Amino acid sequence: MTISGSPGAGAGRAPREAGAAREAREWVTVDDGRRIALRVWAPADGSADEDGAPVPRAVIQLVHGMGEHAARYEAFARSAVGAGYAVVADDHRGHGLTIAAPDERGHTADADGAERVLADLAQVRGWIGRAFPGLPVVLMGHSWGSILARVLAPRLGAGPGADPAATITGLILVGTAGSAGILGAIGPCLTRALCRTRGPRRRERILDALVQGPYRKPFAPGRTRYDWLSRDEAVVDAYVADPLCGFDYTNAFYRDLADLVRTASSRAVFNAVPAGLPILILSGSRDPVGAMGRGPRWVGRRYARAGASPLSLRLYPGARHEALNETNRDEAVGDILGWIARIL
Numbered sequence: 561m562t563i564s565g566s567p568g569a570g571a572g573r574a575p576r577e578a579g580a581a582r583e584a585r586e587w588v589t590v591d592d593g594r595r596i597a598l599r600v601w602a603p604a605d606g607s608a609d610e611d612g613a614p615v616p617r618a619v620i621q622l623v624h625g626m627g628e629h630a631a632r633y634e635a636f637a638r639s640a641v642g643a644g645y646a647v648v649a650d651d652h653r654g655h656g657l658t659i660a661a662p663d664e665r666g667h668t669a670d671a672d673g674a675e676r677v678l679a680d681l682a683q684v685r686g687w688i689g690r691a692f693p694g695l696p697v698v699l700m701g702h703s704w705g706s707i708l709a710r711v712l713a714p715r716l717g718a719g720p721g722a723d724p725a726a727t728i729t730g731l732i733l734v735g736t737a738g739s740a741g742i743l744g745a746i747g748p749c750l751t752r753a754l755c756r757t758r759g760p761r762r763r764e765r766i767l768d769a770l771v772q773g774p775y776r777k778p779f780a781p782g783r784t785r786y787d788w789l790s791r792d793e794a795v796v797d798a799y800v801a802d803p804l805c806g807f808d809y810t811n812a813f814y815r816d817l818a819d820l821v822r823t824a825s826s827r828a829v830f831n832a833v834p835a836g837l838p839i840l841i842l843s844g845s846r847d848p849v850g851a852m853g854r855g856p857r858w859v860g861r862r863y864a865r866a867g868a869s870p871l872s873l874r875l876y877p878g879a880r881h882e883a884l885n886e887t888n889r890d891e892a893v894g895d896i897l898g899w900i901a902r903i904l
Contacts, residue, residue, distance in 0.1 A: 561864045562872040581641040597657035599630040601637035602646035615644040618696045622649035625703030629656030643897045666809040670760045673816040696729035706736035710824040714832035730838045738855025747818030760812035767814045775848040795885040830866040838903040844879025
């Protein structure tokens with residue numbers, strides 16, 4: 561496993577300024593009839609790279625985190641387009657434009673919500689195969705999205721024996737968490753009890769305090785409740801002001817989150833990673849979701865023990881949770897795009 565904490569073997573070039581890009585909103589109707597909102601960024605039709613080769617050369621399927629939505633990744637997506645890639649990002653159930661009614665915000669399903677989102681993501685991968693036939697796909701998840709991606713990657717598969725219309729060529733985990741910890745230990749029992757006694761759609765302060773309270777504590781008293789996201793105050797202020805960010809979650813969501821984290825941290829999931837699938841893990845050394853670097857290192861060790869290769873881990877000194885929105889964002893974006901270029 562390659563580990564880097566400063567520019568070196570794992571570092572990519574700073575991203576080129578994005579060229580002509582087209583952005584579109586699309587919708588995918590999944591198997592239960594729900595319409596999932598997509599944002600698609602791609603090079604303009606007929607574009608070519610600096611060597612004259614047609615682009616896009618690959619697609620990044622981006623999986624966002626809790627309390628946010630796909631549009632927050634526009635700056636990254638435009639840099640990716642400038643490097644010759646397309647980006648497809650959905651708004652998960654309970655998030656962004658996929659929300660059909662106000663009470664759906666922060667709620668994925670009364671039962672099996674995590675599995676429902678995983679099924680949606682697999683169907684988004686199918687849409688990508690139809691929209692961009694024959695192109696390799698890199699799965700990239702941030703935060704909660706990285707937990708989803710860890711579970712989804714073995715299901716999608718890779719290599720010569722897998723369905724080429726549903727495979728991935730690489731896996732990128734940004735701001736991921738480590739072992740299940742307290743959420744995995746007491747979360748399933750507590751959240752199930754609350755769903756049973758208070759209802760799956762109820763929103764309990766105790767769950768917010770249990771899950772997100774520890775993220776705020778290292779930065780207390782703090783300028784806002786979300787100082788843990790980034791050192792860039794403008795990023796934090798934009799998040800606070802965004803009506804599609806920073807909302808409360810239901811008992812059912814937290815129940816499914818606890819189950820998802822336990823599954824993603826299981827030996828079975830690590831051992832099921834497709835052989836030869838390149839994996840890149842990025843995090844800040846001051847990211848509380850990753851226990852200040854311990855979580856991503858733990859994930860890297862588990863993948864290494866499972867035989868994952870090539871495997872790279874990149875930790876940014878002083879950076880907090882959102883590597884793509886940090887003060888060193890150009891470094892992080894350059895690392896990602898450079899890594900993708902090397903694995904294709």
